[in-house]
């Protein structure tokens with residue numbers, strides 16, 4: 001199945017990103033540190049979603065309207081008294097010129113909801129926050145159901161576009177790691 005192959009083919013990049021983020025999260029000590037982390041996600045996911053939205057609509061992904069993440073990050077930033085930052089553009093983002101590449105990038109964004117529940121527990125436990133966690137809480141108890149629905153859409157795609165989806169997903173992981181390193 002396409003979704004299983006994608007998981008396997010992107011595992012290395014996921015692990016590299018996860019390692020980077022876990023060490024960042026362990027280093028968070030204050031609300032301001034957490035705000036900076038949210039701003040990092042806002043910049044990258046914000047630019048990425050703007051590109052994805054040019055190619056993904058309800059015909060490809062029926063519940064697309066429920067899946068946008070940038071608004072939730074902005075809400076969390078504002079709830080903690082911060083300001084959204086400038087979104088990533090140009091080469092800081094992966095190339096997204098068609099729906100295949102957009103699906104690959106979206107795999108990364110949607111998959112982040114799975115790690116998100118772990119991240120939100122790490123952060124709320126460490127900083128004792130009760131607000132500003134909506135992005136990392138993502139779909140709450142519906143997270144696995146939303147993930148399964150997204151994988152079902154991936155698995156409906158023709159095998160010919162698997163390589164394009166995989167390349168876009170790996171570029172999306174890699175550019176996010178670069179983005180974090182640039183803002184360290």
Ligand code: HEM
Pocket residue numbers: 003006007014017018021022025107108109110111112113114115116118119176
């Ligand atoms: C502290 C950071 C992170 C941790 C601890 C983490 C952990 C996890 C875990 C445990 C899963 C598997 C969940 C399951 O199968 O039920 C997962 C899946 C996934 N995560 Fe992460 N993650 C982290 C960050 C991220 C980020 C930032 C992204 C993307 C920007 C991401 C993308 C994905 C993707 C795409 C999957 C789906 C893999 C599949 O195809 O099944 N993760 N993550």
